[in-house]
Amino acid sequence: MNALRRHGFLSAIATFALGATAWAGFAPIKPPPREALFEIPRGTWARRMSGSKIEILPAEIRLTLGLRDILVLRNLDEVPQIFGPTLMMPGQSLRLPFAVASSYTFACTAHLSGQMTIVVDPWPASPWARIRWRANELLTAKT
Amino acid sequence: MHSALRLPLLLLFTAAVSATDETALKAGVFSPPRQAPDFSLSGSNGSELKLTSYRGKVVVLAFGFTSCPDVCPITLATLAQARKKLGAEGSELQVVYITVDPERDDAERMRTYLASFDPTFIGGTGTAERLDAVRKEYGIVATRHPFHTSYLYAHSSFTYLIDREGKLRALMPYGHSADDYVHDLRILMAKQS
Numbered sequence: 001m002n003a004l005r006r007h008g009f010l011s012a013i014a015t016f017a018l019g020a021t022a023w024a025g026f027a028p029i030k031p032p033p034r035e036a037l038f039e040i041p042r043g044t045w046a047r048r049m050s051g052s053k054i055e056i057l058p059a060e061i062r063l064t065l066g067l068r069d070i071l072v073l074r075n076l077d078e079v080p081q082i083f084g085p086t087l088m089m090p091g092q093s094l095r096l097p098f099a100v101a102s103s104y105t106f107a108c109t110a111h112l113s114g115q116m117t118i119v120v121d122p123w124p125a126s127p128w129a130r131i132r133w134r135a136n137e138l139l140t141a142k143t
Numbered sequence: 144m145h146s147a148l149r150l151p152l153l154l155l156f157t158a159a160v161s162a163t164d165e166t167a168l169k170a171g172v173f174s175p176p177r178q179a180p181d182f183s184l185s186g187s188n189g190s191e192l193k194l195t196s197y198r199g200k201v202v203v204l205a206f207g208f209t210s211c212p213d214v215c216p217i218t219l220a221t222l223a224q225a226r227k228k229l230g231a232e233g234s235e236l237q238v239v240y241i242t243v244d245p246e247r248d249d250a251e252r253m254r255t256y257l258a259s260f261d262p263t264f265i266g267g268t269g270t271a272e273r274l275d276a277v278r279k280e281y282g283i284v285a286t287r288h289p290f291h292t293s294y295l296y297a298h299s300s301f302t303y304l305i306d307r308e309g310k311l312r313a314l315m316p317y318g319h320s321a322d323d324y325v326h327d328l329r330i331l332m333a334k335q336s
Contacts, residue, residue, distance in 0.1 A: 082282045
């Protein structure tokens, strides 16, 4: 009797897991906002000058073609900053759409390492790519 | 139409059109656009090269070096193709290519190199200090690396799009097609100064 109940329970879990995987792989993706916004907060330069080792941006930004493929960089600091690929004045923003899946490395004074990498992944066409994309979205939302 | 309504409607229309333009560009758009810093360099045509000399034209500003094995030839070939595709409007475009390698790139070498893509392209060279200053103003990175018995530069690969008023409007990442350039340049050209 106990074995039967355990068997039923495991079957239910397996069915649920299979169903969830099938959904993640085949259900159409509801597009998230296409813009990924990153800002250099006001006072960053002053805090750096006073010796604080603050890291305000991730060293790697991941984008996905057709889903979230527009990078928006905004310099809210009081001084010009090399942000991503270019020099940005205080209060200025850059809206940069990506059309080619690739890895882009830029110099960036907003990073302690002085470098920023933007990885643009292709549109998740296959079921496996959709599962990975959804898992990544879940992980990103939690961090 | 009631005359009191005309001005607000006109302002609304202008705002809507400029908002559409900004997001319609294939390149990265600066908001607000800043004035492109001027410079004084030796032009590949034998004259002084100043950005302000091209006020009234749309300028594509690129940085590189004539010994560049990949990025520069592709970018310049794309720009030459874009200029051809623009047809008569191509005369309203000026490509300015500034070297990051003053040791090898003198005015004559740049003239010969650029003419192989498009004879209207203008190159800029100068002392290392002067070129450093220009790169700093534009946030351009160029680092020298040894290569066999010589050297190469790793340099920023994007180009800047500067409008007729000399405003730094957009940044086109490396790899975009001639059609993308034509698309954006037509939008910038449509704005009369």
